[in-house]
Amino acid sequence: MVALGPAHTHTPRRAARLFTFSAAVAAALACLAMIASARAQAAYSPTPGAPYTNGPRGRYQLDGDWFLRRDPGNDGLRAGWQRAKAFDTGAGWQPIHVPNAFNAGDFSESSYTGATAWYATEFIRPRSPRGSVWILHFDSVNFKARAWLNGKEIGSHTGGFLPFELRAGSIKGGINRLVVRVDSRLSETSVPSQESRNDQLTGGWWNYGGILREVGLRRSGRIDVSSLATRTRFKSRRGPAKITVLARVTNYGRRKARLKLSGRFGGSAVRFRAATLKRGASTELVGTTTIRRPRLWQPGSPNLYPVSVSGGGAGYRLNAGIRRFSVSRQGALSLNGQKVRLRGISFHEADDQVGGAWTPAVRDANLALIVQLGANMIRTHYPLGPSIMEWADRNGILVWSQVPAFRPRETQLKSVRYRESAVRFAREMVLANRAHPSVLVWSLMNEPVPASTFWLNKAIAAQKNAVTKLDPGGLTGADYAAAPEDELQHPAYRKLDILGVNEYFGWYPGLLGSTMDLNKLVPYLDYLHDAYARQALFVTEFGAEANRNGSADEMGTYEFQTNYMLTQMRLLRDVQYLNGYFAWALKDYPVRPDWSGGNPDPSPPYSKKGLWDQFGNAKPAEAEVEREFKATSPYR
Numbered sequence: 001m002v003a004l005g006p007a008h009t010h011t012p013r014r015a016a017r018l019f020t021f022s023a024a025v026a027a028a029l030a031c032l033a034m035i036a037s038a039r040a041q042a043a044y045s046p047t048p049g050a051p052y053t054n055g056p057r058g059r060y061q062l063d064g065d066w067f068l069r070r071d072p073g074n075d076g077l078r079a080g081w082q083r084a085k086a087f088d089t090g091a092g093w094q095p096i097h098v099p100n101a102f103n104a105g106d107f108s109e110s111s112y113t114g115a116t117a118w119y120a121t122e123f124i125r126p127r128s129p130r131g132s133v134w135i136l137h138f139d140s141v142n143f144k145a146r147a148w149l150n151g152k153e154i155g156s157h158t159g160g161f162l163p164f165e166l167r168a169g170s171i172k173g174g175i176n177r178l179v180v181r182v183d184s185r186l187s188e189t190s191v192p193s194q195e196s197r198n199d200q201l202t203g204g205w206w207n208y209g210g211i212l213r214e215v216g217l218r219r220s221g222r223i224d225v226s227s228l229a230t231r232t233r234f235k236s237r238r239g240p241a242k243i244t245v246l247a248r249v250t251n252y253g254r255r256k257a258r259l260k261l262s263g264r265f266g267g268s269a270v271r272f273r274a275a276t277l278k279r280g281a282s283t284e285l286v287g288t289t290t291i292r293r294p295r296l297w298q299p300g301s302p303n304l305y306p307v308s309v310s311g312g313g314a315g316y317r318l319n320a321g322i323r324r325f326s327v328s329r330q331g332a333l334s335l336n337g338q339k340v341r342l343r344g345i346s347f348h349e350a351d352d353q354v355g356g357a358w359t360p361a362v363r364d365a366n367l368a369l370i371v372q373l374g375a376n377m378i379r380t381h382y383p384l385g386p387s388i389m390e391w392a393d394r395n396g397i398l399v400w401s402q403v404p405a406f407r408p409r410e411t412q413l414k415s416v417r418y419r420e421s422a423v424r425f426a427r428e429m430v431l432a433n434r435a436h437p438s439v440l441v442w443s444l445m446n447e448p449v450p451a452s453t454f455w456l457n458k459a460i461a462a463q464k465n466a467v468t469k470l471d472p473g474g475l476t477g478a479d480y481a482a483a484p485e486d487e488l489q490h491p492a493y494r495k496l497d498i499l500g501v502n503e504y505f506g507w508y509p510g511l512l513g514s515t516m517d518l519n520k521l522v523p524y525l526d527y528l529h530d531a532y533a534r535q536a537l538f539v540t541e542f543g544a545e546a547n548r549n550g551s552a553d554e555m556g557t558y559e560f561q562t563n564y565m566l567t568q569m570r571l572l573r574d575v576q577y578l579n580g581y582f583a584w585a586l587k588d589y590p591v592r593p594d595w596s597g598g599n600p601d602p603s604p605p606y607s608k609k610g611l612w613d614q615f616g617n618a619k620p621a622e623a624e625v626e627r628e629f630k631a632t633s634p635y636r
Contacts, residue, residue, distance in 0.1 A: 042087075043122035043175045046217050051360070052386045054318035054435060056226065058219035059137075062123060062178075067093040068102055071116040071181075082148040082179050087120050098215055101208040102182070104355030107605045109593045112207050113194065114143070114185035119211055121178050125171055126219070133220040133252045134168040136178070139213030139385050142356070143190065144183040150176055159191070159421075160212065161382040161404065162428045165226065168217070184209025188412060191421040192382070192404040204381055204406045204446075205348045206590040206605065208356030212349075213385045222253035223277075223312030229435040230265070230307060230320040231473060234294060237337055241294040241322050245270050245287040247309050251277035261311035265289050265320070270309070296336045297321025297437040299376040299634045302396035304437075319393060321437025325475055327497050331529065333536040333579040339636040342398065342580030343629045344377025345370060345611075346541065350589040352614055360387075367391055369586060369612060373622070374629035379540065379582050381406055381446055383429045392438035399438045400500070400540070400582070402479070403429060403463070405445035413448070413455035419462060426463045430470045441498045442467050442474055447481040448489070456492040464495060479540045484514040484524050490531055499532050500540030500582075501525070506564060507544050507555070508598050518564075521571055529577050536579050542568050543584035543609035545599040546619055556599040556608075562621040569628045583625055588614040 044064030051061065067087040069076070076082070087093035098119065103111040125134070138145065142160030146153065155166035168176075184207060186194035194203050227248040234241035243265050251257045257277050263270030272287040287309070295303035304319040326334050333340050347366065349356045358366070367388070370378060378384075378392065379400035392399050405422045412418045426444060433439055444463040450456045464476050477498030480489065482505065493499050503525075504510075506518030514520070529537055546561035554560055565583065572581050588603075588610035596602035597609065606614060611622040 043124050045124045046126060048126075050216055051214055052390050054228075054386065054390065055316065056218060056220070056224070057315040060126060060217045060219075062121060062136075062215045062217055063098070064121065064123060066096050066098045066100070066119055066121045068096045068100060069093045069118040069120070070102065071118055074116050076116065076118050076181065081118050082146075082153070082181065083151045084120065084179060085177070087122075093120065098211050099213050099354075099357035099359070101210040101212060101355030101357040103184070103209055104357065105352060107206075107590055107593065109201070112201060112203070112593055112605075114183070114207055114209055116181065116183045116185075117209065119180045119182065122175055123178065123217070125173055125176055126217075128219050129221075131222060133222070133224065134171045135218050135220060135224075135226075136166045136168050137163065137216040137218060138165070138211065139163045139215070141180070141182055141211050142184055142207075142209050143186060146181045148179045159425055159428065161385075162425070163213075163386070163432050164428075180211065182210055189415050189417040189421065191418070191425045192406050193408070193412060193418070200594055201592050202407070203592050206350060206356070206592070208350075210355075210357060212355075212357045214387075220252065221313035222251065223257060223259055223314045224250045224252055225261075225309060225311075225314040225316040226250060226282075227431065227435075228307065228309055228316045228318050230318075231471075232294075232322045232324065233473075234322070234324060237296060239292055239294045241291045243268075243270070243289045243291060243322070245272075245289070245307065245309065247272070247285045247287065247316065248282065249275075249277065249285055249312075249314070250282040251279060253279060255279055257312065259285075259312050261285055261287065261309055263287050263307070263309040265307050266291065266305040270307075272309075272311075291322065294322045297323040297393075297396070298335050298338075299342075299396040299398065302394060302437075304393060318435050319390070320435065321393065323437050324473075325440070327475070327534070327536045329534055331532065331534055331536050331577060331579075333498070335635075340579055340634055341632060341636050342377050342538075342634055343375055343632050344379055344398070344400070344580060344582035345373055345375040345586050346379040346582050346584050347586035348380055348589040350587075350614075363387060365616065366586065369616075370397070371395070373586075373611070373626050376634050377440065377580060377582060383433060386432075389433055389436045389438060393436050397438060398440040399433075399436070400441055400443055401429060401433055401439050402443035403445060405448070407447045407449055407481075408445060408459075409449050410451040410455060413450050413459050419459045422459060423462050423466050427466045427470065430467050430474070434471045434474065440475065441477040442471070443477045443479055443498075443500065444496075446479040447502055448478070449481070450489070453489060453491050456489060457495075460492045460495055475536075477535075482515055482524065483511055484520070484527070485511045493532060493535065496535060498538060499528070499535040500538045501528060502541035503539055504542060504544075504598075506567070518567060518571075521568075522575060525575055525578065537577060538579050539572060539581035541582060541584040542572075545597045545602070545608040546621065547599065547603045547606075547608040548601065554600075556601050558620050561609075561619065562624055565621045566624050569625070573628075573632075583611065585610050587612045587616070
């Protein structure tokens with residue numbers, strides 16, 4: 001319309017100006033209307049339900065359109081991005097899908113050391129009864145998160161790989177604007193930690209930053225059940241089994257409330273004592289029942305029971321298992337009274353396209369490799385998310401759940417901040433995953449390297465105390481780097497139920513060359529078995545890099561890796577007191593910019609110890625490991 005104004009040559013000049021001005025205003029209004037329409041279309045209705053089974057009622061998935069804005073100068077807070085009213089590409093907002101790792105595919109040093117980035121979305125609040133309380137749920141944000149809803153800050157959380165919730169107090173009817181600032185920079189006292197030692201960066205896996213797992217919104221009433229867990233006790237495999245159900249409840253109402261929960265474990269009623277909650281108070285209610293003839297959970301027979309709890313308008317459900325672990329005075333681990341002989345594989349959540357933010361398709365493809373391999377245990381250096389944990393529950397796969405306290409040294413263990421971070425992480429890990437029967441052990445740290453025993457003892461004792469308060473029947477452990485010349489850590493590990501040994505005999509030289517000779521492996525394990533007679537001993541890592549063809553005597557070749565894995569498995573198979581072992585690793589993955597991994601011809605930043613490469617192509621060693629795993633019963 002504006003272009004048509006000058007074409008009317010007989011229009012008087014003043015009238016022409018008025019027409020042009022009016023046309024411009026009309027065009028601007030039309031443009032604003034188009035922008036408003038586009039923004040209205042960008043706001044989506046959350047999808048009802050959740051991507052996994054366990055959880056409370058009233059859940060929705062925030063899986064619609066999201067936006068990412070990078071903040072390399074860390075200027076977003078000062079510039080007020082948390083109060084952004086539009087997420088335009090011209091302002092630097094990039095359309096994405098969450099989960100998202102903002103540095104996926106970037107293997108530079110600056111990517112590894114971390115940065116800040118901002119995520120935002122607009123969603124339409126679902127219709128709800130009056131008095132409903134809304135809560136945002138994040139399954140993992142690495143590393144620090146701060147969130148604003150409609151311009152008001154609603155909370156923060158520190159610690160990747162852990163779920164957390166924030167009350168959405170500023171939610172409103174209609175369109176809501178959620179903004180999340182993510183800071184992936186780690187420090188010497190964070191868990192996991194990162195620093196520079198001898199001009200090299202530390203860390204054992206790539207530091208992917210972002211919203212790495214699912215985000216949800218849930219509706220609660222004045223009473224909320226936010227978590228549910230079970231404990232089981234039985235003397236005989238044939239029962240009966242005494243069941244304890246733990247329900248975390250909060251009173252969001254305006255006055256004191258008396259609450260009586262009801263529940264079911266399978267076909268049996270769960271009886272709770274009534275409790276009175278003050279306004280804003282939270283507590284854990286305990287219910288009990290008995291299963292006369294239990295169907296036990298274990299590899300090969302992963303029987304699960306549906307569990308539900310309701311009361312005060314709230315509800316929660318999960319699938320639980322009945323199982324019991326025990327460690328004999330001779331260090332033999334039994335599951336439901338049967339001694340075990342387990343075979344496991346370790347992995348990292350890493351993908352060249354999506355980084356650490358696995359999509360369902362990427363996750364399913366990796367889990368399919370674990371099934372193909374025939375493993376009955378899985379392990380990584382941090383807690384796994386709910387989708388993988390539920391998969392492990394359904395498939396009878398045991399999980400080595402670990403606090404990412406990776407190779408802490410003396411100065412870190414002396415730090416009150418570091419120890420408190422490790423304890424807090426252990427506590428949150430147990431609360432997140434104690435409902436899963438697949439959890440084998442709560443591993444408190446990986447390969448600590450202190451100069452003395454005092455601070456290691458102090459750190460492990462504090463972590464174990466926090467864990468056993470929340471899961472009294474759970475097993476605790478740690479992963480120890482094979483060090484034949486180092487006898488300083490023994491007192492600390494004797495506090496635990498399980499000791500994992502990361503051994504690379506025949507690959508890394510170790511202290512004074514003590515691990516270069518593979519023939520010294522079994523004598524060293526004998527020594528550990530004597531030193532830790534009452535701890536259940538596992539080998540938690542062994543492997544060799546492979547990125548090329550060549551001689552079987554040449555480190556780094558596929559042929560060397562195949563022979564190495566065959567020799568290791570043959571030796572470990574004959575160690576009768578060993579309860580199981582993990583091969584390292586499932587697939588190749590990025591570690592850090594300068595990684596070599598003992599390979600004479602490395603492929604930084606990748607660890608090439610995978611049985612599959614990063615693209616999913618099997619290496620020759622995979623077939624040999626698969627053959628051994630599938631031929632080994634999980635029970636003696």
